Amino acid sequence: MTSLLLRNIGSLVTNAPDCPGDLGLLENAAVSIRDGVIVWAGPDDEIPVALLRGASIEVDGRAVVPGFVDSHTHLVFGGDRADEFSARLGGASYEEILASGGGIHSTVAATRGASTDDLVAQSSERAHRMLRSGTTTVEIKSGYGLNVTDEIRMLEIAGRVGKQTGIGVMRTFLGAHVPDRGMSEEEYVDAVVEEMLPSAAPHADFCDVFVDRGAFSVESARRIFRAAADHGLTARLHAEQLTHTGAAALAAEVGAASADHLDNATPNDAIALAAAGVVAVVLPGAGFSMRTPQAPARMLWDAGVVLALATDCNPGTSYVESMQFVIALAILEMGLTPDEAVWAATRGGARSLRRDDLGVVRPGAVADLVILDAPSHRHLPYRPGSDLAWKVIKSGEVVQ
Amino acid sequence: MTSLLLRNIGSLVTNAPDCPGDLGLLENAAVSIRDGVIVWAGPDDEIPVALLRGASIEVDGRAVVPGFVDSHTHLVFGGDRADEFSARLGGASYEEILASGGGIHSTVAATRGASTDDLVAQSSERAHRMLRSGTTTVEIKSGYGLNVTDEIRMLEIAGRVGKQTGIGVMRTFLGAHVPDRGMSEEEYVDAVVEEMLPSAAPHADFCDVFVDRGAFSVESARRIFRAAADHGLTARLHAEQLTHTGAAALAAEVGAASADHLDNATPNDAIALAAAGVVAVVLPGAGFSMRTPQAPARMLWDAGVVLALATDCNPGTSYVESMQFVIALAILEMGLTPDEAVWAATRGGARSLRRDDLGVVRPGAVADLVILDAPSHRHLPYRPGSDLAWKVIKSGEVVQ
Numbered sequence: 001m002t003s004l005l006l007r008n009i010g011s012l013v014t015n016a017p018d019c020p021g022d023l024g025l026l027e028n029a030a031v032s033i034r035d036g037v038i039v040w041a042g043p044d045d046e047i048p049v050a051l052l053r054g055a056s057i058e059v060d061g062r063a064v065v066p067g068f069v070d071s072h073t074h075l076v077f078g079g080d081r082a083d084e085f086s087a088r089l090g091g092a093s094y095e096e097i098l099a100s101g102g103g104i105h106s107t108v109a110a111t112r113g114a115s116t117d118d119l120v121a122q123s124s125e126r127a128h129r130m131l132r133s134g135t136t137t138v139e140i141k142s143g144y145g146l147n148v149t150d151e152i153r154m155l156e157i158a159g160r161v162g163k164q165t166g167i168g169v170m171r172t173f174l175g176a177h178v179p180d181r182g183m184s185e186e187e188y189v190d191a192v193v194e195e196m197l198p199s200a201a202p203h204a205d206f207c208d209v210f211v212d213r214g215a216f217s218v219e220s221a222r223r224i225f226r227a228a229a230d231h232g233l234t235a236r237l238h239a240e241q242l243t244h245t246g247a248a249a250l251a252a253e254v255g256a257a258s259a260d261h262l263d264n265a266t267p268n269d270a271i272a273l274a275a276a277g278v279v280a281v282v283l284p285g286a287g288f289s290m291r292t293p294q295a296p297a298r299m300l301w302d303a304g305v306v307l308a309l310a311t312d313c314n315p316g317t318s319y320v321e322s323m324q325f326v327i328a329l330a331i332l333e334m335g336l337t338p339d340e341a342v343w344a345a346t347r348g349g350a351r352s353l354r355r356d357d358l359g360v361v362r363p364g365a366v367a368d369l370v371i372l373d374a375p376s377h378r379h380l381p382y383r384p385g386s387d388l389a390w391k392v393i394k395s396g397e398v399v400q
Numbered sequence: 401m402t403s404l405l406l407r408n409i410g411s412l413v414t415n416a417p418d419c420p421g422d423l424g425l426l427e428n429a430a431v432s433i434r435d436g437v438i439v440w441a442g443p444d445d446e447i448p449v450a451l452l453r454g455a456s457i458e459v460d461g462r463a464v465v466p467g468f469v470d471s472h473t474h475l476v477f478g479g480d481r482a483d484e485f486s487a488r489l490g491g492a493s494y495e496e497i498l499a500s501g502g503g504i505h506s507t508v509a510a511t512r513g514a515s516t517d518d519l520v521a522q523s524s525e526r527a528h529r530m531l532r533s534g535t536t537t538v539e540i541k542s543g544y545g546l547n548v549t550d551e552i553r554m555l556e557i558a559g560r561v562g563k564q565t566g567i568g569v570m571r572t573f574l575g576a577h578v579p580d581r582g583m584s585e586e587e588y589v590d591a592v593v594e595e596m597l598p599s600a601a602p603h604a605d606f607c608d609v610f611v612d613r614g615a616f617s618v619e620s621a622r623r624i625f626r627a628a629a630d631h632g633l634t635a636r637l638h639a640e641q642l643t644h645t646g647a648a649a650l651a652a653e654v655g656a657a658s659a660d661h662l663d664n665a666t667p668n669d670a671i672a673l674a675a676a677g678v679v680a681v682v683l684p685g686a687g688f689s690m691r692t693p694q695a696p697a698r699m700l701w702d703a704g705v706v707l708a709l710a711t712d713c714n715p716g717t718s719y720v721e722s723m724q725f726v727i728a729l730a731i732l733e734m735g736l737t738p739d740e741a742v743w744a745a746t747r748g749g750a751r752s753l754r755r756d757d758l759g760v761v762r763p764g765a766v767a768d769l770v771i772l773d774a775p776s777h778r779h780l781p782y783r784p785g786s787d788l789a790w791k792v793i794k795s796g797e798v799v800q
Binding site for chain 1: 485688
């Protein structure tokens, strides 16, 4: 049995009330961990004497928050698209970038062309940087394979990244990212439903569909989600990003775990998501990187939608790894309060992944914690661009 | 004699042409260092054999840029103003913040109240984080002392921070930050000119004045700069930040090394600065943190003004330490190109500090270099919020 005791925590975010935005803050607190699980949290001067044995960390007044849960990434990919990024900042149009070989299909080609070991190595480097900056759980989507073999390979690599780095991984099958080159939407959806889903399902927790202009229609997505449900996969979807398509309403209709992006979501969408208990995953790194208006996170929150924050880490539109930076952006560019943003980056992410044991500090929860080198979580927007993680604890182990 | 050889640099920013925005890029390059100074830079397969002896670093295709020169900071301070920052995001007015004890005078009180050792320790922590993320030279202003004793103490602390961390430090006397509480502008300017300047001058390289609404007039600044010149200090100034006061024109008139902020600079100001060779130091971390429009960096650059980028690191309006983040902001929020922004963060900063031996890779220059864990400096805006420094070299020593 391994144990760890965190003492003299200046400010502890517990999220224990399980109410969005209520951080359940404790001052002068302590947390006791046994075998990777939290067994006790409370005032430092009330620690039960039986918990005093074993290793301890003197937190010395610093703030502690639950490990960040990054609930939307495309972490496994080959190649890089920095040239395309520079060209776009210089005014190049989407069509010019496609004509010069850029865009998602260049990542599909680079991912297919890379060896499995290479992809594991470079994806693990990204995951390791995430872990060191406080992300203890990451959702990873496939979607750069676009055929049975490569989609399954991506999901297997995502699993290996978790084993290699120690970061918690949840996996999402995103075969329906875009139709593969040379296939119509209908042909490709047939392939997703008939070939990919049955083989990919054992390797995934969720099924995602990119519903948008240039990707898939609401009708195609509905068909895919029905098939996914038959294979035991819960829906999550890319919704209302480039245009308004009705994807948020579909998320509510099919009882999706999450609707993500939501740049063009309407107040009616918010009502539907709130009523159906669909978590809205908003991705401020994409708006920041692409210079597009941020999603209406404030409107969604005020309408009662449960919010999660995530990086959208991908090589095209949001090569962002740091949840600390995402929190700062959500506060500074989306108008969330520090309490709301930290909640959404921890408990909100866990809710979107349907994990009751993450993003919360209470007996029985996984012992994922970040000790900030700061007296309060409010330093995250106050000191943007700096890494404030002093120590990161994943399943009770100090990883940094 | 210590020597170090950097081999197989994928992309080397030399800034050798000494022309704004021209990075003088070399591919497949090498750099040779002797006793802290660059002695040779060129193609890897042309390294003179005599330079092959001694230690070497296999850069393995990564990009190398000159160490960042952060030419505007208020790095030495006591206390923190995170609560004020949160209140402002929540809509509190400047007057409300002042009434609740916030604003610059709260930092003056906390700085005066802190022990010298405490201030050295916490300022060195900030400087150390800066150094590890690639800043090899930092300008540090006084200005939270506002009397002879405390202003000199701040300048001495700035010097100790340099010795303790190894970061290069240039010091600026900013006695004229705001008038001390209870003093009129005229009384305070008298004290600056008659008491502070003569005592502070031996501890400083520059003299700065905050010219703005609520601070000092152009006339007061002119008087202070004349006295500073008599004591051998070159002018730099806070100009056109909150309102347009004519400070940029004053900078041109007195031959200042730099005019900083410039949020409200006009095309006529740009013409004056360019003609007088005054470097414009722009500070995108402040606009990002305060949610105010960014300074017209694009206009200034296009008018021929030499630009520098800096963090403005301070506890009120821009608690930013990372020049990598500042570069990303300058590209994404100010419309500079990656080449322009990297030039401004290296050679531009050095120009504003009148240092010909910094921000450039050529024989005789100080061996300050950053090896990025990326194939190109264009990854800095492409991967915002991540720290891409793989190794940092200060005066020929690997500090990380």
